[in-house]
Structure formats: structure tokens, C-alpha cells
Amino acid sequence: MELWGRMLWALLSGPGRRGSTRGWAFSSWQPQPPLAGLSSAIELVSHWTGVFEKRGIPEARESSEYIVAHVLGAKTFQSLRPALWTQPLTSQQLQCIRELSSRRLQRMPVQYILGEWDFQGLSLRMVPPVFIPRPETEELVEWVLEEVAQRSHAVGSPGSPLILEVGCGSGAISLSLLSQLPQERLRGSSWMREDRAAPSPLWFTDSNAYHIYLARLWPRRKGCWSRVIAVDKREAAISLTHENAQRLRLQDRIWIIHLDMTSERSWTHLPWGPMDLIVSNPPYVFHQDMEQLAPEIRSYEDPAALDGGEEGMDIITHILALAPRLLKDSGSIFLEVDPRHPELVSSWLQSRPDLYLNLVAVRRDFCGRPRFLHIRRSGP
């Protein structure tokens, strides 16, 4: 392929120009097949950075570092063993790097190229077009954990609240909450009956099936109760969340439901009890901003996970409107939003006193932009 030829040419006639030969690359090696064993990790990173930069790929250096590190079995280039930086790579490794880099040249996001990414220390699978979790959202999870800790401290007993996540995507928020929340064995649950014989499928493709299932029962299990219900309208997201839950051995504590919460029908019967918390990173991009998103986002991520309508508020208002039916009294909603939304949400809530919701707190992200909302239900 042309790219390969170019790479070879660049290697052979590049920085070694000053000397007569690239003697050092060949000295004391045993005779190797011509391409394999030529390049070490550092050279490859340098080479591909140059290639990416020439083609205007953003984050050229970071991308090539992540790709090379991934092929060498590490998560980041910095965490590679120093000895590996200068060791020659095998031809399979070179081939692998070439393939992954060619995808980067198509502007595929690095997370999709590697097929995985980290969130709050968990390693999650990433598959297009399911939305890639952003670093800001890690702070949302931190906030929720703080609130839970504070609340259980006030109540005096370690609590494991019932949490609903709307729009789970890859399952990042739900799974990182579950992995850091204490496990609690529920005694005498008021909203579930016991049935040891019933099987327990973990996710449903259709909300009707879900209702039918619930007519049978969730068996009581020893140890962990599922305390997170994750909901998404895309089947791809549901299966990815399921896969990640299994990878992290959290599949017993999470209910993953294929459900479009914007459709009225889904919420008419509430088979489960009121929630303590609703968490969401809903699509909040203003519709007119969608065109200006980077090609990585526009071409590979699901636009439905990003587009929030004219003012980016569509899904947000939906969630808030459902709160009275879903939330316990003094339950909380935690949202990640656009920096312009805190005001908009505040005024919208004032126009809807029937919801009995108050904007309690706005938190800034690590760039200082107002990013997270805490809304509390208080009333009948």
C-alpha cells in the first residue's frame, strides 16, 4: 500500500540524512526480514505523529502514542516499560499499528480505534456509534458519590440508593457508580416478591416483554441487589452496557432496559418503586451547534446521543417532567448540561411549579464552566 511505501521511504531517508548510512539501525542485529525489526516504539510514534500532522489530524502525537502503546499492550505510552521504547517491533505489530493508524486517518476517534477507554478507573469497551464518555462526566459521578455518602451519614446507616440512569450509552455512569457504591442486602423489600424459581434475564429488548417479565418476579439473591436501573433507547447502547457490566462482573446489580423514555407509553405503569436518584448525561448540544462538531464526533457518534433540540433542552425537560412519577419525595436528579443551561433550567422549573422541583446546586467542571445540576424534589 502506498502508505507503507511512504513509511519505509521516510524511515530510510529521514533523520539519517547526515550520515552516510543508517548504520546504527542495522549494526549488531542479526539479519532480519527487511521490514520487521526496523523500528522501535519511539520511532514509530514520531513517524505517525508526522503523518497525522501532515493530514491535519488533531491530537496527532497523542493518537499515535495511544495506538503504539495499545499494540504493545499498555494503556498509555508513558506507562510502557522503558526497555520497550527502544526494542524493535515485530512485523505483526507494525502491521497492526498501520491498520489502526489508517483508521485514525479516517478521523475515527481513538477510543473507537482501540475499542476501549477508561472511565473513573474502569476499562470499558467502546463501539461506534455508542457515545464515548467524556472526562467531565467523571466529575458527575464523583458528585453523586459524595451526595450518597453524605446522605447515608445523615441517616445513620450505609445506604445503597435506588438509582435510575437515563441514556446509559456504554454504561459508564451506572457501572462506575456501582463499582464504588457499597453493596447492601435489602431486607423485606416492599416492592418485590420472592420467587426463587424465576430466571433472571438482565436486559429486555422491548418494554412489553419487560412488563410481562415483571409479572413474574425478580428472585431474591444473596449478597448484591441491583440498585441501578439503566435505560437507553438504542439497542446498541443496551448491548454495550450489558457487555461492560459482564466484563466488570456487575451484571447482577444492574438492570438494563431498552426503553425510549420520551415516548409516553413507557411510563404509564411503574412496576418498580420510586427512585432515590436519577442521574443522566442527556444529549444537550444545541441543534445549531451540531454542524460545528468535529468530524470525529459527527461521523462516528450517534447524533441522537448529542442533539438536544433547539435549545438543547428537549431531553432535559422530559426527564424533569417525569420526576414526580419517578422520584421519591426529596429524591434528587443529577444532570450534566451545557454551560448555558443552568439559567434556562432554572427559569423552566419556575414555569412548572406543578413539578415541585428546585434547582438546589450548580457545580463547575474542572475548566470552571457550570456543568452539573442538582435538582431536588420536594412536595407531594
Next chain:
Amino acid sequence: MNRHLCVWLFRHPSLNGYLQCHIQLHSHQFRQIHLDTRLQVFRQNRNCILHLLSKNWSRRYCHQDTKMLWKHKALQKYMENLSKEYQTLEQCLQHIPVNEENRRSLNRRHAELAPLAAIYQEIQETEQAIEELESMCKSLNKQDEKQLQELALEERQTIDQKINMLYNELFQSLVPKEKYDKNDVILEVTAGRTTGGDICQQFTREIFDMYQNYSCYKHWQFELLNYTPADYGGLHHAAARISGDGVYKHLKYEGGIHRVQRIPEVGLSSRMQRIHTGTMSVIVLPQPDEVDVKLDPKDLRIDTFRAKGAGGQHVNKTDSAVRLVHIPTVECQQERSQIKNKEIAFRVLRARLYQQIIEKDKRQQQSARKLQVGTRAQSERIRTYNFTQDRVSDHRIAYEVRDIKEFLCGGKGLDQLIQRLLQSADEEAIAELLDEHLKSAK
């Protein structure tokens, strides 16, 4: 001509317990070997063979000469690889453009490898000189010129010495440095328990005195922290702080259970004239320097490399590095999760500002205790002092010393034992290093 036998017992990890026995018979014209040391080698070898028959023994090899170690292929290959790595690093640093952080890490690695590469180079040159000298010697023998022969032999001797020195240097630099080696220690002794009699307490006092004398011998400061005597002149437990040069390095292998077997002459137990067994335990805790630096979060600024625009869903960037701006500045890009990087950066900053936080100190001391004091059962002994047979044997290196009275004076006898312990620990460390290298090379 003196010969000495060196048995290399080498368990290769990939061969699943299969033993490779490598015997080299080496005759060397210019080396004097004591009869005693030879006997020791035999004794060690016997023990080594016995130990190897049990599967769980990791590699243990016995040698009297670093030269033998050098001849081992694994070490040679390892040194070759290191020197190759060094050369390629040098070339990379000069010719390939790297960004700042990578450059720093590369420089660090380069600095690590520099002394090793230098020694390796010297060894190769010296070996070449030896070869030349040998060939010259051979040609000389034919001509039978006495004077030249003598000169050549002298030259050979000096080169030999030089190369042995180089081997030792290499050996020393290869051994990974222990973190606390230079530190001062707190030495604690506690008498064990027996059914009746105070043999343990008497023994504890003798051992404590031995260590006090040893500190004198090594010109260290011995500061008494705690002394709880028992009746009839014994000692329940005592603690002392010993400070000086490389105290922990020398005393770290003293921690453990010491066992005594004797017919007591003094104290309660001396009433019945039969052999008593007792134990006492020694704990050696490294004392890090305490530097108190306060970390005020208000003085920190956390920098992350995120977009200038709206951020959030609008942007997908993989740069998750976090920088904490403080003196000193800490950067972290070890993980892909930004919040993890922040945590790590905080941790690194604290570690740099505090040498040891007080709680960490205490916790480490606690855990060191757990390691060193087991159940105080007799099965965990590291050393046995047998007064009736007048010998001290250390069970970890199967080493025996005669003249127990002299040993308890804490002078040369104890020092020699400690040197042997250090040497064998170094050997094991290098063996481990080579083992890892072999494993990773697969």
C-alpha cells in the same frame, strides 16, 4: 595447581521444575583458595542440592568468584541487551524528535544505563587485553625467555586483579538498591516464652549486649530507648535507636527469631543440668528522616488539558493529562481516565513534599512488625546458638560459626556472618533480575 569446584544449580522457569545441573571444574594458576572455603563450598553445595530437591526452591547458586557469575550466559546476554538498549537510546535522543515528557523519561533511563554500559565496555576491553596477553604468553613459551615470561605473568596478574575489580563493580551496580538501606534503625529485642525458667531472658540480654558491642565495632551511635529487665539479670524486652552509616543495610537480616540451646549456668534454669531451648525475637525497623512539609490545597492549581470552547459533549479529546501546579510541579499522564490522573498526580505531589508522613511511618512500622514477628514459634528461627556444641548456625544461608563466646562479643564474627548474608542476598537479587529478564524476553 588449585582447583575449586563450583556447582551451579539453576532452575529454569520455563522448564517447570526440571533441574539443570551445571558443573564447572576450573583450574586457575594464580589463585589461592583456602581449604576452609573449599569445604564451605562443599557444605553449601550439599545443602543446595538438598534444597533443590524440593520443588518450591527458586534459583540458588553457589559460587566463590564473581568471575564464575560472569561466565554465566544469562548475565552476559542481559548485559549485551542493556548495552544495546543504551546505544539505541543515545541515538534516539539525538536524532528523533520527542516531546518534553518522553524526553525526560528517556533521559532518566539513559542515565540509569550509563554506568552499566561503561563498565561493560571496560570489561570487554580488558578481556581483549587478556586474550592478547595469553597469545603472547604462548608464543613466549616456545622461545623460553625467562625474563619476558616473568614480566608477562606479572602483567597477567595485574590485569586479573583489574578485571575482578570490574566484575565486582558490575555486580554491585546490577544489584537493585534497597529503599531504606541508608537509614537508621530502631532495634527491638523481646524474650520468648518457655515453660518455666528464664533461659529466654538471659539469652535476650546477651543478644542485646552483642548488638550494642557491634554498634561500637562499626562506630555507630547506640541510643537506648527502652530497657525492661527481668529477675535474675535477664531482659524482658529492650529497644534502642542505632544511627550511623548504612545501619539498616547491615542489620536488616538480623530480624527474626533467634534460638538458643544450652545448659544454663546462671539464673533459674541452672538448677537442672540439662539442655534447655529458648527463643528471642529481634525486630529491626528502618527510621526514615522526618521532613514536615504541609500541603495546602489552596496553594494548588489543577491544570487539565481540555478544550477552550464549550467542552463536554461538544468535544472528544483523548488528552487526559493532569498537572498540579505547586512547587514542585507534578504532571501525570499515566492513565486514560482524567480523574485517575488527578489522583495519581496528587499522590506524587504528596510523596515528593513529605518524605514520610507520620501515619505512613507508623503504619509501615506496624506492618514491618507483622512481617518480622510471627508466632514466635520455634519453627520460625533464623539462627540457632548452640552453646553445648559451641556453634552458631544461620539457617538461611546454612552458615556456621564456631566460638560462640567470641561471636557474642559482637565483633568480627558477627560482622563476617552479616557480610555473608548480604552477599547471598545480592546473589539472589541478581538471579531474580536475570530470571525476570529471561521471562520477559520470551
